[in-house]
Amino acid sequence: MxxxxxxxxxxxxxxxxxxxxxxxxxxxxxxxxxxxxxxxxxxxxxxxxxxxxxxxxxxxxxxxxxxxxxxxxxxxxxxxxxxxxxxxxxxxxxxxxxxxxxxxxxxxxxxxxxxxxxxxxxxxxxAGKGMDNLIFLTFGTGMGAGLILDGRLYAGTNDMAGEVGHMRMAENGPGGYGKTGSFEGFCSGGGIAHLAQLEAVKRLQRGEKPTLCPSLEQLSALDARVIGEAAQQGDELALAVMRQTGEQLGSGLALLVDILNPQCIVIGSIYGRQQSLLEPYALAKLKAEAHPRSLAACRIVPAFFGxxxxxxxxxxxxxxxxxxx
CATH class of the missing domain: 3.30.420.40 (ATPase, nucleotide binding domain)
Known part of the structure; x- marks a missing residue:
């Protein structure tokens, strides 16, 4: 059968x-x-x-x-x-x-x-086949985590384990998950768009006219897809956004590595599409902030299933x- x-x-x-x-x-x-x-x-x-x-x-x-x-x-x-x-x-x-x-x-x-x-x-x-301790980060429309700990799914007391998007990463910054400066605010599709809009406004207020957004009327056209494509082509504003997102991703990864000591963190969606841009900043920040013994036991990889x-x-x-x- x-x-x-x-x-x-x-x-x-x-x-x-x-x-x-x-x-x-x-x-x-x-x-x-x-x-x-x-x-x-x-x-x-x-x-x-x-x-x-x-x-x-x-x-x-x-x-x-x-x-x-x-x-x-x-x-x-x-x-x-x-x-x-x-x-x-x-x-x-x-x-x-x-x-x-x-x-x-x-x-x-x-x-x-x-x-x-x-x-x-x-x-x-x-990507985590055969492992006992694995974290999956969605990094798409929002930022959430799925946790495999000691060889089993860990969902928490009332299915709220892994809501890492709610963690505050900075006092100020883009909002996500109802909190300014949150992990989701920096590391999600909506967060990247919001971050790009904040960066564009700063430049416009200084009298600059960024190629991606030469006027306030065009702010709404900035989304994660547009920012990612522009960054791949070397646009300065888009690259600045990707750098901030990558660094905040690295800080978030460091917290997870230090607290949960996983063998692997698998990151989905946007990370897989923009790995070449995000990975250098994320790994540099991760190396600077995570405990070296914990970090040595952990790999950071894009989703196997893409x-x-x-x-x-x-x-x-x-x-x-x-x-x-």
Missing amino acids: KKLLAGVDIGGTKCAVSIGVVSGDQIELLDKKKFPTPPAPEAALNRLGDLLDELLAAQPVDAEIAGIGISCGGPLDSRSGLVLSPPNLPEWREIDVVTPFRERFGTATALQNDANACALAEWQWG EQIGDYASLSVAQYAAAMC
């Missing part, structure tokens, strides 16, 4: 369902379907269940689901299977997302926040759910 994993990804703009199969310590993504997230949770869950039925119907008759994993932004209650009104899903207030799938498909089903799910994927099949990490994250939760039964 062929054992399949099913993954459900619930996001603010899109939902996706996927199926995969594990062979040894490798995962193969077999199929995937996605659709825009409807406002009503019930509509989304019904659609996800229907699509999973379609994916399974296309598989050989000797295949069955070993587990279903659900990945969603927090806050959530993984033990009760409840999504607790994430900022990007305002209508999802205490929604039980586990029971509908468990009852419909009759298999082990589990829920984890997206950072934890990504950590599980990199630990089980990616831009596809989301596709494998929910499947990793399914594997985790099946193993816990």
Whole structure:
């Protein structure tokens, strides 16, 4: 009997369902379907269940689901299977997302926040395979961490472990996670955009006309993608932003290395795309601030799954759910 994993990804703009199969310590993504997230949770869950039925119907008759994993932004209650009104899903207030799938498909089903799910994927099949202590940093729309400690997922007392984006890195600076100068404020897509806008305003007030933003009216056009592309082409303002982001990333990494003593920190999304720009500043700051013995035991690497990490994250939760039964 062929054992399949099913993954459900619930996001603010899109939902996706996927199926995969594990062979040894490798995962193969077999199929995937996605659709825009409807406002009503019930509509989304019904659609996800229907699509999973379609994916399974296309598989050989000797295949069955070993587990279903659900990945969603927090806050959530993984033990009760409840999504607790994430900022990007305002209508999802205490929604039980586990029971509908468990009852419909009759298999082990589990829920984890997206950072934890990504950590599980990199630990089980990616850059952290075979390690006991791993940290995954999202570094995308926001900044969060998934923690694998002593060979198991650590979610904390009420699923709030790893909210590193809330750490204050400086008294002043771009805002993120509701806090000025936070880790997310410096190291996230929105944070990079905000930082670029602050830098542009400084230059404009000095009478300069930066190429990227020659007037205040163009501030809103500065986003992480624009800044990254401009930095790759040598733009001075964009490079200044990347330097600050890289240095703050290094300071944040140093805190994590000193506190948790991991073997590896895997960084997703923006870090993978802009590694050549961010890595030198981040590693220099990390070396200057982290305890050398702790740092010597730790590697800093981009996500093994790169831009596809989301596709494998929910499947990793399914594997985790099946193993816990």
